[in-house]
Amino acid sequence: xxxxxxxxxxxxxxxxxxxxxxxxxxxxxxxxxxxxxxxxxxxxxxxxxxxxxxxxxxxxxxxxxxxxxxxxxxxxxxxxxxxxxxxxxxxxxxxxxxxxxxxxxxxxxxxxxxxxxxxxxxxxxxxxxxxxxxxxxxxxxxxxxxxxxxxxxxxxxxxxxxxxxxxxxxxxxxxxxxxxxxxxxxxxxxxxxxxxxxxxxxxxxxxxxxxxxxxxxxxxxxxxxxxxxxxxxxxxxxxxxxxxxxxxxxxxxxxxxxxxxxxxxxxxxxxxxxxxxxxxxxxxxxx
Amino acid sequence: xxxxxxxxxxxxxxxxxxxxxxxxxxxxxxxxxxxxxxxxxxxxxxxxxxxxxxxxxxxxxxxxxxxxxxxxxxxxxxxxxxxxxxxxxxxxxxxxxxxxxxxxxxxxxxxxxxxxxxxxxxxxxxxxxxxxxxxxxxxxxxxxxxxxxxxxxxxxxxxxxxxxxxxxxxxxxxxxxxxxxxxxxxxxxxxxxxxxxxxxxxxxxxxxxxxxxxxxxxxxxxxxxxxxxxxxxxxxxxxxxxxxxxxxxxxxxxxxxxxxxxxxxxxxxxxxxxxxxxxxxxxxxxxxxxxxxxxxxxxxxxxxxxxxxxxx
Numbered sequence: 001x002x003x004x005x006x007x008x009x010x011x012x013x014x015x016x017x018x019x020x021x022x023x024x025x026x027x028x029x030x031x032x033x034x035x036x037x038x039x040x041x042x043x044x045x046x047x048x049x050x051x052x053x054x055x056x057x058x059x060x061x062x063x064x065x066x067x068x069x070x071x072x073x074x075x076x077x078x079x080x081x082x083x084x085x086x087x088x089x090x091x092x093x094x095x096x097x098x099x100x101x102x103x104x105x106x107x108x109x110x111x112x113x114x115x116x117x118x119x120x121x122x123x124x125x126x127x128x129x130x131x132x133x134x135x136x137x138x139x140x141x142x143x144x145x146x147x148x149x150x151x152x153x154x155x156x157x158x159x160x161x162x163x164x165x166x167x168x169x170x171x172x173x174x175x176x177x178x179x180x181x182x183x184x185x186x187x188x189x190x191x192x193x194x195x196x197x198x199x200x201x202x203x204x205x206x207x208x209x210x211x212x213x214x215x216x217x218x219x220x221x222x223x224x225x226x227x228x229x230x231x232x233x234x235x236x237x238x239x240x241x242x243x244x245x246x247x248x249x250x251x252x253x254x255x256x257x258x259x260x261x262x263x264x265x266x267x268x269x270x271x272x273x274x275x276x277x278x279x280x281x282x283x284x285x286x287x
Numbered sequence: 288x289x290x291x292x293x294x295x296x297x298x299x300x301x302x303x304x305x306x307x308x309x310x311x312x313x314x315x316x317x318x319x320x321x322x323x324x325x326x327x328x329x330x331x332x333x334x335x336x337x338x339x340x341x342x343x344x345x346x347x348x349x350x351x352x353x354x355x356x357x358x359x360x361x362x363x364x365x366x367x368x369x370x371x372x373x374x375x376x377x378x379x380x381x382x383x384x385x386x387x388x389x390x391x392x393x394x395x396x397x398x399x400x401x402x403x404x405x406x407x408x409x410x411x412x413x414x415x416x417x418x419x420x421x422x423x424x425x426x427x428x429x430x431x432x433x434x435x436x437x438x439x440x441x442x443x444x445x446x447x448x449x450x451x452x453x454x455x456x457x458x459x460x461x462x463x464x465x466x467x468x469x470x471x472x473x474x475x476x477x478x479x480x481x482x483x484x485x486x487x488x489x490x491x492x493x494x495x496x497x498x499x500x501x502x503x504x505x506x507x508x509x510x511x512x513x514x515x516x517x518x519x520x521x522x523x524x525x526x527x528x529x530x531x532x533x534x535x536x537x538x539x540x541x542x543x544x545x546x547x548x549x550x551x552x553x554x555x556x557x558x559x560x561x562x563x564x565x566x567x568x569x570x571x572x573x574x575x576x577x578x579x580x581x582x583x584x585x586x587x588x589x590x591x592x593x594x595x596x597x598x599x
Contacts, residue, residue: 039397039400040401043400046475047472050472053435053440053441053442054430057434101328102329105328113322123337129584130580131580133533133554134341134553135340136340137553137570138344139340141343159332160332222427224539224540236427239426251430252434255431259427262419263419267415
């Protein structure tokens with residue numbers, strides 16, 4: 001990094017810049033290159049070293065060599081499959097309820113009640129303001145026994161926790177398409193509302209739907225506060241509690257698997273999102 | 288859900304065979320009610336899942352175990368039990384400040400460095416990674432940091448090799464300082480996410496205008512850049528404060544519930560570690576957290592409004 005910061009290079013770079021485009025706009029000067037390198041290097045180190053350490057630990061065999069043993073032993077670890085089943089069930093329930101609740105509401109607000117969008121923004125941000133720990137205290141304090149006896153109480157609350165992400169994602173998706181024209185066209189061609197939503201609106205907001213779903217999935221598989229206090233052994237709770245035969249490697253392996261899995265899903269969604277929006281833009285350009 | 292599906296099909300094109308004065312009046316009423324019907328599932332759900340638990344916390348915070356209005360719970364939190372609950376609040380606020388101010392400032396530098404790098408790959412990588420990391424926490428994060436900075440962690444070993452002993456300079460992963468370092472892992476990306484749009488609002492023409500008037504880089508930042516960014520930076524820090532103040536899973540799994548932070552203390556109450564006669568104190572702590580968070584987020588929305596002035 002040092003040579004870049006020295007006076008001569010910096011002067012030359014700047015001089016070149018100005019010589020080529022004396023009144024350029026939007027092009028930053030090159031003078032800050034060295035600190036940018038330092039900042040990015042440090043940030044990269046801070047984020048990558050723990051990741052590397054976790055992966056290394058989970059791939060370390062008993063003898064210290066490289067091995068996938070921890071990952072192989074994971075499925076047969078006591079309680080793992082039960083926890084996975086529970087988490088999967090909760091995830092499916094949460095995604096279904098969340099979609100059925102939020103998609104029609106978001107579409108309706110966009111088409112018919114745009115003046116309510118501010119209220120929607122406020123309500124859907126509340127789960128960020130009121131933390132899960134406070135919500136679960138209240139829930140366990142007043143909800144009836146039959147509700148507290150069911151694990152699906154967690155799904156009920158996860159729909160709330162997912163609201164900020166799901167609504168924002170849908171809101172952005174609906175804002176990006178010409179919803180009014182689309183729905184009016186469909187209606188004038190004789191489609192009823194159900195058909196319009198199913199065949200016209202939903203296909204157009206597929207990326208938003210997909211990213212909302214994946215964010216919900218990631219949330220359910222990562223949520224610890226409510227699950228542990230409601231005494232249900234979901235995957236994160238299982239990982240925390242699992243200490244059988246003190247095989248910490250299995251624990252860390254499960255944790256890294258979850259991390260990498262979520263990561264891949266989210267990256268997939270982001271890139272899918274991008275290709276989709278590029279395609280729709282191109283289509284708009286042609287027509 | 289059913290009312291939701293039926294309601295939108297009523298307006299617009301009249302349904303076949305739907306004639307006569309009475310049914311048309313019925314339709315008018317239905318049409319008037321349609322928005323309420325359509326939005327009601329969402330409102331009812333939000334009320335059940337958000338409103339009722341919150342109201343319950345407020346109600347129980349001010350009611351004794353025998354019923355009836357009481358401020359005893361609040362009094363216990365304020366100066367009961369050798370002040371452990373008050374210490375919890377103090378620690379939580381300290382932790383919130385520490386892990387909002389430091390990541391807040393560093394986050395601006397990182398976001399600026401990435402933005403000015405003009406590398407689309409780096410920018411895309413950062414926005415994806417920030418989105419993932421900002422929602423990261425709990426046991427996974429704890430394990431990663433134990434493998435990094437625990438007593439046998441790799442960074443501990445590296446630092447030891449160059450003669451730095453973390454324990455002797457007062458750092459312990461499983462106490463306050465450790466929690467603060469671990470929180471940075473999701474706080475920094477959150478700040479990058481929040482501040483990047485604001486940095487995009489800094490127009491190149493402002494910088495050029497300043498330079499044409501003879502401003503140095505420093506005076507540009509002093510008189511233009513920082514004042515414009517300040518509301519966004521403050522807003523980001525308030526958001527970070529709320530996020531650190533309310534976090535439970537990471538601190539719980541890292542310290543096994545042994546650190547005096549308000550969220551952990553609420554958790555202990557729910558897990559049944561309660562002194563007889565103080566079963567409602569957990570609600571009072573939750574109420575206190577709620578007050579602090581509502582104030583924080585109100586400030587956030589005010590600052591945010593101010594910040595949006597400069598965004599196109």
